[in-house]
Amino acid sequence: SYVLTQPPSVSVAPGKTARITCGGNNIGSKSVHWYQQKPGQAPVLVIYYDSDRPSGIPERFSGSNSGNTATLTISRVEAGDEADYYCQVWDSSSDPHVVFGGGTKLTVL
Amino acid sequence: QVQLVESGGGVVQPGRSLRLSCAASGFTFSSYGMHWVRQAPGKGLEWVAVISYDGSNKYYADSVKGRFTISRDNSKNTLYLQMNSLRAEDTAVYYCAKPSEDIVVVPAASDYWGQGTLVTVSS
Numbered sequence: 001s002y003v004l005t006q007p008p009s010v011s012v013a014p015g016k017t018a019r020i021t022c023g024g025n026n027i028g029s030k031s032v033h034w035y036q037q038k039p040g041q042a043p044v045l046v047i048y049y050d051s052d053r054p055s056g057i058p059e060r061f062s063g064s065n066s067g068n069t070a071t072l073t074i075s076r077v078e079a080g081d082e083a084d085y086y087c088q089v090w091d092s093s094s095d096p097h098v099v100f101g102g103g104t105k106l107t108v109l
Numbered sequence: 110q111v112q113l114v115e116s117g118g119g120v121v122q123p124g125r126s127l128r129l130s131c132a133a134s135g136f137t138f139s140s141y142g143m144h145w146v147r148q149a150p151g152k153g154l155e156w157v158a159v160i161s162y163d164g165s166n167k168y169y170a171d172s173v174k175g176r177f178t179i180s181r182d183n184s185k186n187t188l189y190l191q192m193n194s195l196r197a198e199d200t201a202v203y204y205c206a207k208p209s210e211d212i213v214v215v216p217a218a219s220d221y222w223g224q225g226t227l228v229t230v231s232s
Contacts, residue, residue: 001171033218035154042204042225043154048218054209086154090216095168098144098156 002091004101011107012077020104022070022087030089032070034063037103038083046085047072074106082108111135111221113205118226121195131188131205131223139163139183142214145190147201148225157203158190162212173199195230202227 005023012018022032032050035043045054047063050070060075074081087101117129131143145157158169158179167179178191188205203226206219 031216035219037154042222043206043219044222045209045218045220048209048220054220084153088154088218092215096159096215097168097170098146098159100146100154100156103153 002089002093002099004087004089004099006085006087006101006104008102009105009107011109012074013109014079015076018074018077018081018106020072020074020085020087020106022072022101023068024070024089025068027068027070027089028066030065032063032065033088034072035086035088036081036083037086043086077106077108079108082106111207113207113221113223115203115205115223115226118203118228120229120231122232123196123230125195126191126193127195127228129190129192129203129226129228131190133186133188133205133207136207137211138181138186140211142208142212143179143181143188144206144208144219145179145188146204146206146219146222147199147228148204149198149201152201155201159214160188161214192228195228197230200228200230 034047036046037043050065051063062073084103086103112134114132144159160179176194180189205223207221208217209220210217
């Protein structure tokens with residue numbers, strides 16, 4: 001089955017840029033979605049189809065996807081961005097099913 | 110506005126059954142596939158199952174295949190998850206989630222999620 005690998009944690013100072021990676025075999029050929037989840041809350045979609053932003057998501061959030069790595073980039077990080085972030089793809093190698101990465105805890109120093 | 114409200118969670122003994130519901134409003138429920146996703150305490154997100162807009166196609170995670178059944182009643186705008194032969198490792202918050210696109214599910218993202226319902230499997 002398809003595996004997505006994320007770093008368990010990323011730390012960044014306020015105002016700096018955070019980059020959260022999501023590794024998978026030839027992930028560049030798949031569509032990647034990113035979710036933000038704060039403690040006690042449901043996930044929120046922040047990036048879909050690699051780099052599109054839903055309405056209401058700040059332009060500070062961007063995404064890219066190529067080769068074996070997809071990246072969520074958060075520019076000018078704010079304290080309110082501290083959360084868990086998950087990447088997600090669809091794996092259609094057998095029956096279609098959804099795969100989530102293990103999640104990355106973003107800490108704002 | 111889109112609303113997804115899960116219910117039916119609780120404490121259940123291993124081996125027993127439980128049925129979760131997800132009441133949907135604010136969109137044309139019968140035009141969208143729907144997902145169940147779970148999250149064990151302190152753990153990451155785990156996809157459970159998806160059903161097509163008309164109920165004709167259903168797919169499951171290997172961890173629940175043969176034990177869980179996803180279904181829907183479009184006349185009631187409600188999604189269900191029947192969980193049988195429950196195990197301790199099924200303990201989690203269960204979310205229903207709506208795809209961002211109607212009719213097709215693959216490879217859409219999920220743009221709305223409910224607040225979840227907690228299922229605890231314990232003797």
